Amino acid sequence: MRYLAHTEADRRAMLKEIGAPSIESLFRDVPEAAQLRAPLDLPDRMTELEVDRAISALAAKNRSAATMACFLGAGAYRHHVPAAVDHLIQRGEFLTSYTPYQPEIAQGTLQSLFEFQTQVALLTEMEVANAGMYDGSTACVEAVMMANRLTRRQRVVVSGGLHPHYRETIETYGRFGGFTVVSADLDVEGRENLADLIDADTSCVVVQNPSFFGQLRDHQTLGAAARAAGALLVCVVTEAVSLGLVTPPGAMGADIVACEGQSLGNALGFGGPYVGLFATREKFLRQMPGRLVGETVDVENRRGWVLTLSTREQHIRREKATSNICTSSGLCALAFTIHLALLGEVGLARLAEINHALAVGLADRLAAVPGVEVLNNTFFNEFTVRLPLPAAPVVEALAERGILAGVPVSRLYPNRPDLAGLVVVAATETNTKAEMDHYAAALAEVL
Amino acid sequence: MDRSQGRAARPGAGATTEPGGASHRGLQLEEPLLFEQDSPGRSGVDFPAAPTAADRLGGLRRKSGVGLPGLSEPQVIRHFTRLSQKNYAIDAGLYPLGSCTMKHNPRLNEKLARLPGFAELHPLQPMSTVQGALALMDELARWLKTLTGMPAVALSPAAGAHGELCGLVAIRAALEDRGESRKRVLVPESAHGTNPATAAACGFSVESIPADARGRVDLGALRAMLGPDVAALMLTNPNTCGLFENEVVEIAKAVHDAGAFFYCDGANFNAIVGRVRPADFGIDAMHINLHKTFSTPHGGGGPGSGPVVLSAALAAFAPLPYVVHGPDGFRLVEMAEGTAKSFGRLKGFHGQMGMFVRALAYMMSHGRDGLHQAAGDAVLNANYLLARLKGHLTPAFEGPCMHEALFDDRFLKDTGVSTLDFAKAMIDYGYHPMTMYFPLVVHGALLMEPTESENRDSLDRFIAAMRELAARARAGDAAFFHEAPALAPRRRLDETRAARQPVLRWRPPTARRVAE
Amino acid sequence: MSDIRFTEDHEWIGMDGDIATVGITDYAQQQLGDVVYVELPEAGRKVTKGGDAAIVESVKAASEVYAPVDGEVTEANAALSGNPALVNSAPMGEGWFFKIRVSDKKQVAALMTEAAYKTFIAGLK
Structure with missing residues (x-):
């Protein structure tokens, strides 16, 4: 096993030094009733390549925000990290x-x-x-x-x-x-x-x-x-x-x-x-x-x-x-x-200005979609819109089109049917104008 | 050569010193604070111009500047590289901190955690787009349940102490569900400080169980303390003296007979993983520090991850959210539904996903056989230290030990050298000190956990250094110990001054002068 | 403060009329090491014999200071907040903790005399 340090010869020599017949004997304080009676139902060791393949395959089953236009916020935000x-x-x-x-x-x-x-x-x-x-x-x-x-x-x-x-x-x-x-x-x-x-x-x-x-x-x-x-x-x-x-x-x-x-x-x-x-x-x-x-x-x-x-x-x-x-x-x-050290005073101010300006642009684009209402009069890079339909299926439909359109409020408040049309939408410096245009156009189609 | 990088290489070499009053020593470079390297207007990140539009801030535009320094990218790289060089790390050598489990951190795990398919997932994406992530959580849960023999696991706790809270809240919820309001939690005096702190945070009163002469829970004393108002026992097993509680089955029975729950602190699960299932010694709940047993990096103090396995009696009370498998694939249950009596949410979102990926990669790499061997090697290494240091340092208890070897300070008696002095001298011998003055039940405790990552050569060199230090203390060289460390980036620091006049942030020099 | 009495928790109490001054003993400050912080009760707080009244901290330890007798706090030693080192340099003098109006002077008389306290700490070593 690549992370373990001993050869069998090392182990034997060390046990001899300790004066113990086996590693198992060092576990003698474990009471009989607590000892393993059957082998654990788990696979044996794997090579680095095998583990890489298996876990990469799970990663590949996800559609990451990096492969879509991501407008999700609600407490976690996609930013460019240098x-x-x-x-x-x-x-x-x-x-x-x-x-x-x-x-x-x-x-x-x-x-x-x-x-x-x-x-x-x-x-x-x-x-x-x-x-x-x-x-x-x-x-x-x-x-x-x-x-x-x-x-x-x-x-x-x-x-x-x-x-x-x-x-x-x-x-x-x-x-x-x-x-x-x-x-x-x-x-x-x-x-x-x-x-x-x-x-x-x-x-x-x-x-x-x-x-x-x-x-x-x-x-x-x-x-x-x-x-x-x-x-x-x-x-x-x-x-x-x-x-x-x-x-x-x-x-x-x-x-x-x-x-x-x-x-x-x-x-x-x-x-x-x-x-x-x-x-x-x-x-x-x-x-x-x-x-x-x-x-x-x-x-x-x-x-x-x-x-x-x-x-x-x-x-x-x-x-x-x-x-x-x-x-x-x-x-x-x-x-x-x-x-934050990389950003510094001017970098952080600029980053924040860009986030805000893009969110303003997105809010205006979405507000222009028939039936869509932006509920905020103030915001930073995130705002709430009301759709004329329940939001969760709309968000699913937009995900099909490569857009993570926002967080439907119903996901967090499933017991509030009056809020079913609400979506919390964020824009950051990672969003392009083309993505925002695409979002507005796709939303108009879906509604 | 008496100059280095344009700055004084040696004190008194006649050139400038860095802010803070220290000079470089060869390539041991001093590094000022970020705030002392400010060039106003500079930035290490380029941006396009912001689109111009009227703001929607409603008058809430920040009026004063933040006060951040401006540095270029090369400056920032150099700053943090130099800072890093002032740290000791597992990557550099043996790190024998008892109860902290400083084992090798495989780099495959870092690579996998950074795959965009995990790192670039938003926690509130539609569940249809995160099936692989939910499958990974489900697979991690399967491993944890199988390794512990427990029917359920809550993945969301952020670290060990948060897991303790999860377990005790589940116990409290279960007690309330059966109409009981038990108020006492029993904790051995050798316990980690988080145990009593957690019990108190959950509204319990905390009582300390004495240890017996063998470093284990005094079963008679425990029986005498149990009663109808005891909610739970919190017991670390293997315990903080590095010993397996050999009466743990009787302990569990006594606790259950009294109608209480057995919370096991799983901080030392690495000693028995793959060899003993805690379910088989009668636990009701146990947190698992993924950053210990399953080797997610400690990162200079986190992040950790503290999943909690739960018995059938507690499973219904598990926190939100949890993963279920249905006809449409995996789903996160984020609101209580059906028969579950979940006690609610412990934190935002779903848990430390980045740690889940690393821990699962570690488990799969080892497999059933590798985990069994890892625990065996960890115990072998600790016993090797115990055996070869026995005549030089004073073991606190009879062996065999589990994954860590505990010594007391009797070997330093009348030398004028304290456990602290001994620990600081280890630095000058090229080693990170062991855990000291913990557990509290042993005088001047020295707790050493070599982990399975160390080979025999490494252990032999460490043993030689410890023997030499012990001999040097007995030979009367107390002055050496009192002066140590002499060869580290800093010598002993004035902790009294730090606590009496706390300086917890940088302030501009002018502001400092005014404050003084 | 003619008569100073002592507790087994290493507090001292000196009477001046109805008002008692309370601090920790020289033995206690030696055991603690460098005192870095003292948390004192506010004036007007009622304290009971053996109950928590103050906290004294070194870098690595925090210890409760108990009220040696029942009473009401009349004053806390403001000098300690800026200079906790007074507890080390003058535990029985400038390093006093708080003053209380004593409810029952008999409680004071029941405490150890200096000679008794000296014998008591000799037994601890």
Whole structure:
């Protein structure tokens, strides 16, 4: 077996050194009842070529977004990732190292995470950011639990514009973690008034900008209302590229920001692994979940970085930790950092402008199709359209024509027949004008 | 030659130092932060001009700049290449971190995970267009169920701790379903910190079970703690002392007789995979760290993946989504339907697909026979370390061990050298330190997990280095240990300073001065 | 603060009228190592003997500080938030944690005297 290191002679010699007759004898603590009685029903080893063939055959059964015109968003976005990113994250020193517990020999990972924390704080306009969470949805529920700890309250108000997977995740944690989730009605057009739902027991209000339906909204007033009631404002962003163009959560008075970082550096990958961005105010630092990298010096007074404030974490605080998170999303955070380093200030601004302009162009093309209505008056690179027919079959029919036309809202809200005609549509820099023309023409044909 | 790349090669060579106050040492190149290399206006990515159109931002255009530095692509490549060279990695050598399972990461798996047919799939594409991805998830599930002997598996948890949460929430849902509100979870004192943290996050109170003199759960103490208000036992097996819980069948029976569930932490499943099915020792749920047992890369702290196998009693409560096979092929169930009592969703989308591809490639490459051999070799290697270090370091418990060998710090008694000093000295001998001060039940613990990836030569060299270090400590060379590491990119770092005055982000020098 | 008493959890308590000052002992700070952070109770909080009152952290450990007696917090040592090292340099002085208005002075009298505490820690070594 190509990954195993020993010959049979090695094994015999080593067993002799140990004083054991066989490898099996080393398993003598396994009780009789737990020993394997029949061979496992699995195939034997395969060569690299055989495995490559078998798994490539499964990949070939998929129709990837790269082979179609992809207008899907709803929490995961197809962007062009510069080739340098994947090259760098495949360096073995990054790929095959552990969480940087030994700072003397992990400065590469530590410095890049310090850069990541800085980038996230700058993007969100918040004071401090951690070294990453699993993804946007889990960052969001961690933000909620942090708000509960900070306010010592157990009632969470959730916007009707929050990604439904994020809301469902909060509901699961709430049901078993002992907090109440008050979910506002679905808010396609960004008109809800969440301030009315805040009461003296409310720990936080969770909003998303742009919303799940693409709508932009200034949450400054809501944040003030929350604070007046002793609650916090949690802002969610699922499209990190929007932060290059849109007013960031920090400028809207957010207390905690949870963001999906996939858009920068990370492939769609059928939903994961991604990386969650998590930022807050400095005064809330001690209740923050996740790892933090801090600057210090070594004994020769040379600048360096270490994992710090670890007493918040499970390996020290155990049942009193701020979170149970351990392994996080380090390599995805590195990819994010490299992509953003390549973009820089002008690159990110330009990328965001292009995304927005293309989405405006697509919205106008689709609005011109008879029977199709664009529901957003504001958006970044994603908006919601209402079709005169149930959307799911239309999306299937367009997939036949090589177009991933959007996410039918019915896939996420199957119990809302009133929303069956809605599709959430996104455009990014990967979409060409020809693709958009093709989409509009094909939609007109299908309807 | 006293200059390197136009910068001072040696301190005091009379030239500039990098921001941060350090100088290059030969080809050990110092690397400033990205933010210290800013040329405003520069970018490493080219774009066409944006089409001009009136914006639809509704007045919410970002007013201030972000503050990102501008670098070219070659600068960025050089920056991260230099940073990478400050890291130790499995690719460079033996990485004996106990309980972390730093085994070889096959590159075929990286190639396959990047196939556009997986990497370029949007999670919400029509299911008719992702049949291969769903088939892969189904096949991974089949392997995991077969290897553990369990009837069901939830694939969505993002890492081990997230899997623990999944398992405990399923247990809580099952208890509620039968009208019980048991509140206590029992956790051995040797457990990984995620266990108590997870139990607390699920609203349980946590109680610690003492270990016996053999490094295993004290069965008598456990029996005395069990009662009608105990929801679950969380037990790692093989345990964190690297030992198989030889009374695990009795433990499981006692737990079940008390009406509680047996949650097994599968962090050490790599020791027994292909040889022992956890179902056969009575578990109800267990997470599997794909980044340990099935070798998806650790990536400097993730991503991981933590699927959870579930017993028949818990299967109905499994989280959403899950894959089913119907007349039209595979389908993801994203909303609770039919008789399932799913406890709901644990995260967005469907799980760590990129890790699923890598893990399945690893399993198929090994096959049934290769996994059996891998576990055997992992245990062989740990026992080889134990046997050959026995007279030099002090084993915490009698062997044989499983996949990792645990030592305590008795061999350092009266030397003035601590476990930490010993670990840092290993760096100067060319090795990454082992896990230290864990598990908590052993004083000054040194936990070494060589994994099956190491050949005998590699182990022999490591053993020689450990013996020499132990001899050096006993010979009274404490100063060497206190100074170590001397040969790493950094020497010991001031963690007290980092924690007392946290600096968690870069700020422009002017802002820094104002803050000070 | 004429009479200082001690607990088995290594807190000290010094009385001044109805008000007691509470801190951790020199032995405790030595065991902890460099203190990097102290979380203190806010004024007005009621504490009970043996209940959590503060948290003291080193780089690798966090320890609860318990209230040695029942009472109400009147003041926390603001100097510790900017300079937690005071706990190491002057545990029995400037490194005090908080002051409480004591509900029942008999609880104080029941604690160890300095001599008793010295004997107690000698037994721990």
